[in-house]
Each structure stands twice: as C-alpha cells, then as structure tokens.
C-alpha cells in the first residue's frame with residue numbers, strides 16, 4: 454500500500470501464540486499444536502504472498518472426526534459440490550441411527566434456509582435445537598471445542614454458523630484439515646518477517662512498546678509517538694496495535710495526553726470491552742511413542758474421551774529420538790492441574806489408543822489461548838482513535854480466535870488506514 458512499515462515485536466521470535474518453541478536442544482515444536490482448514494483463505498493467501506509453498510509445508514487431508522472405534526463423521530475427498538460431500542459424509546458415518554442422521558439433515562436444511570444466520574444472542578446449543586443427542590455429542594461438541602475452544606452452550610451460534618458455512622458449503626475442500634509439516638515459525642511468521650525486510654520494513658524483535666501518545670492532543674490523526682523499552686522514541690503517522698487485548702488496553706490506559714471528551718469516551722469504552730473478554734486455556738502435551746505403536750495412527754486422530762480431544766502424529770520428526778515418533782495431544786478447555794492432566798492423558802492414551810509406553814516430553818499450557826466467543830460477547834472494535842487501530846483474533850469480526858480471524862483482522866486494519 455506504499456506505507457513505510459515498522460514492526461515492533463516484544464518477543465525474540467515472531468509468531469505470537471502461533472510461534473515455535475525449542476522443546477529440547479534438538480527438538481523445536483509449537484507453542485501449541487495448530488491446525489488450519491481449507492476455508493482459511495486469507496491466511497493461505499498471505500502465506501503465498503510471502504513466498505511459502507503451502508502445498509509442500511502443510512499436510513492436507515479430508516476432515517476426519519472419527520474416534521478410534523471409527524464412529525463419527527469423515528468427509529470424503531473434496532468434489533466440486535461441497536453440499537454433496539456433506540450428504541455423502543452423513544450417509545456414510547458409522548454409529549449414527551437413521552433418526553440421528555435425519556435430525557442432522559433437518560437441522561442442516563434449516564441453517565441453509567436461514568442463510569446461516571441466527572439471532573445474535575443465540576448459542577450453538579440453541580441453533581442446534583432438534584439435533585439427536587448422539588450428533589451433538591459426537592459431531593457438534595468436538596467441532597465446537599476444536600474450532601472455538603469452548604462448549605456449545607458457551608459459544609456464539611452466529612459465529613459457529615459462519616464457520617460451518619465457510620468450511621462446508623462455500624468452497625471445494627473448505628473443510629480439509631491442514632497440519633504443518635514444519636514448526637509454525639517456518640510456516641508463516643519467519644517468511645513474513647523476511648518478506649517485510651525485503652520490502653524495506655524496519656523489523657525490531659525483542660523490543661517492547663512501553664507507551665503510546667498522540668503527537669497532538671487536538672488531533673491524534675497528526676501522528677503518534679511510541680516509547681520503546683530501550684528508552685528510544687519512535688514517531689509514526691499511524692499505529693496498528695496487534696498485541697493481545699489486555700496489552701493494547703494497558704497501552705491505552707497509560708496515555709497521558711488529554712484528548713477531547715468524545716475521544717476520551719471512545720477509548721475508555723474500548724478499554725472496558727477489552728477487559729470484559731474472558732479467556733480459555735489450551736494444553737498441548739508432547740510425547741514420544743515407539744514407532745511400531747504409532748505407525749497405525751493417522752496424522753490427526755480425534756479422541757472420544759478426555760482430557761485430550763485430538764492426537765497429532767509428527768513423522769517428520771522421526772530420527773530425532775531413535776525408534777520413536779513425536780505425538781502431540783491437544784486438550785482444549787482443559788483446566789486440570791498439570792500433573793493430574795498428564796496422568797489423565799496417559800490413562801486416555803492407554804484406554805483409547807492402546808498406547809501404554811509413552812514418554813512425556815512436556816505439557817505447554819497457554820492460559821489465554823483464545824477469548825471465549827460466547828453469544829453475548831462484545832468484542833472491541835478495530836477503530837480506537839483517529840490514526841490508531843487494533844487488530845488481532847479478538848477484534849470485532851466474523852471469525853473466532855483463529856489464525857484466519859487474526860489475519861482477516863490485520864488486513865482490515867491496514868486497509869482502513871489507507872482509506
């Protein structure tokens with residue numbers, strides 16, 4: 454767009470919540486196992502723009518939500534008719550009675566008739582009224598927990614229908630699951646930084662923005678001054694705050710400049726909304742498993758019990774630990790203390806997958822993994838003040854806390870500055 458960009462990032466490595474973490478001297482994994490889906494179009498386009506070969510770095514397969522006993526839904530390979538693929542998947546799903554299948558068809562037809570819209574205050578449980586209990590348990594709940602990190606009764610029906618529409622109806626392969634073959638840092642953040650530098654951007658890692666002031670109280674549009682943690686000051690025309698909500702609120706609260714009453718009220722409201730968000734944790738447990746035992750596991754396996762909902766297999770790490778394969782167990786909404794969590798997970802792996810010899814490497818818990826996208830949530834808007842925008846997965850938008858939501862929000866914020 455012709456802007457001269459400065460990117461100020463507090464951490465040593467780029468990526469935020471979707472960053473790589475060195476687990477041991479020889480093993481780098483992620484802050485938490487992530488998946489993308491085919492419908493993450495903006496995210497995939499951004500990867501392409503910064504030179505990432507997504508087809509090479511992402512393992513792509515039709516979404517498979519079947520538990521280890523093979524019950525549940527598996528999408529067929531994508532055809533040009535997404536609605537037909539959904540019908541085939543429902544027809545072929547094992548473990549559902551005819552009345553359960555019929556209830557799903559009826560409810561899906563209702564969503565279609567209503568244009569995938571509902572009352573903004575409705576929960577997922579409410580938009581699923583009429584569904585058979587087995588479908589709620591084996592399809593809707595796992596979908597909701599994996600996409601939103603919250604249970605159907607706590608999740609916005611409107612945002613859920615948007616994701617269902619984009620994943621299942623809007624495009625060929627929208628529901629495909631894409632799992633990275635490389636640590637997340639190599640998938641987007643590091644190529645993005647190299648791309649920015651090649652465009653002449655000023656990228657500063659390990660540098661925290663400590664404070665923020667408009668250059669002129671009478672007109673924030675005249676520019677902004679950032680105070681950096683090395684004591685230096687940076688003057689810029691526009692600012693996009695791409696930090697988590699609480700950090701953006703901290704920066705706004707620290708502003709000393711007296712703005713006019715209207716603008717003062719505007720950013721005070723923004724701060725209140727940011728503080729009103731609630732957060733949910735995600736725990737990812739990395740473990741080694743004997744190659745022979747792990748060989749029968751697909752790349753992504755849904756689980757029926759708890760605490761984990763999915764286990765991911767990482768064959769590209771074979772050889773790091775001789776004879777062992779790296780597994781990542783993902784537990785959304787998990788609030789057990791770490792030791793109890795790991796014990797329950799070992800028990801689950803034994804009971805559901807027959808894996809009795811796992812060597813746990815580490816459990817990474819991100820306590821503020823995602824905001825709760827509830828039916829009554831009020832997300833802070835992108836516009837904070839003239840020349841000052843917010844972007845991130847929590848900002849007002851159609852998507853839940855996902856990579857796609859964050860990328861969409863960033864694009865909108867950049868476009869709005871140019872407008």
Ligand SMILES: Cc1cc2nc3c(=O)[nH]c(=O)nc-3n(C[C@H](O)[C@H](O)[C@H](O)COP(=O)(O)OP(=O)(O)OC[C@H]3O[C@@H](n4cnc5c(N)ncnc54)[C@H](O)[C@@H]3O)c2cc1C
Nearest residue numbers: 463469470485487488662696819822845846854855856859
């Ligand atoms: C364990 C886990 C699993 C997840 N799984 C998935 C998944 O499977 N699929 C999916 O789509 N999404 C998943 N997500 C969500 C996804 O990671 C987030 O939605 C996305 O990364 C949010 O990006 P963001 O840019 O909004 O914020 P963040 O990633 O939080 O980035 C904010 C950045 O701001 C920096 N910062 C903060 N304060 C300052 C300051 N004062 N100065 C300078 N820099 C600052 C931080 O260091 C950070 O880099 C998961 C998240 C977690 C934690």
